Amino acid sequence: MKIYFERSGGFVGRTVSTEVDTNQIPLELALSLLTKVEDASFFDLPEMPGLSLEGFSGADQMCYKVTVEVAGVQHTVETSDSNAPEQLQPLLRELSQLARANPQPGGPVVPGSSERRR
Template sequence: MRISFERTGGFAGISKKTTVDTATLSAQEAKELPQLVEVADLFQLPEQITSPNPQSDRFQYKLTVEDNGKQHTVTVSEAALPGTLRPLIEWLNNRGQGKSEG
């Protein structure tokens, strides 16, 4: 499983990108990541999840998950973040600390 994760927006408008592949993770992380994707029901989420009240200084997240020949991209605003997706976003945010590109 491979996840490309991009966080944009926020007060400073800084973009952060990271890619995580279970093939390169520790055994614990390689087990944890697919569970987070499953809990989020990511492949069933719509491609766009937006808030009815957009706020300019909130983050926007874009996740592309590739697994067993399937691929799905979800773009979600922080204000509209489903509770089931929050643990995955937090995991990816923490994983990407210090590894920003852009």
């Protein structure tokens, strides 16, 4: 499974992103991400769940774009803090942490390791 993640907006307007290939990261992290994708019923979510103009009214609103690819099938969901479905929020939190840990392209920094895995 491959995941492409981007978070933008917020008070500072900083954008962070990461790409994760679950075949290239520790098994525990890969299983955690896979579980969160499944728990969110990610492939059943609309591309822009609950998106409306009032969803972007706050200056500190975070916006998310998540693309998951499994066996050649790809699905993208774009949402914001106020419109993110409850079941998607654990995945957004974990991907946000990975993106903050490694704001450069190339995948997450593996916790407890100084080596970057790709």
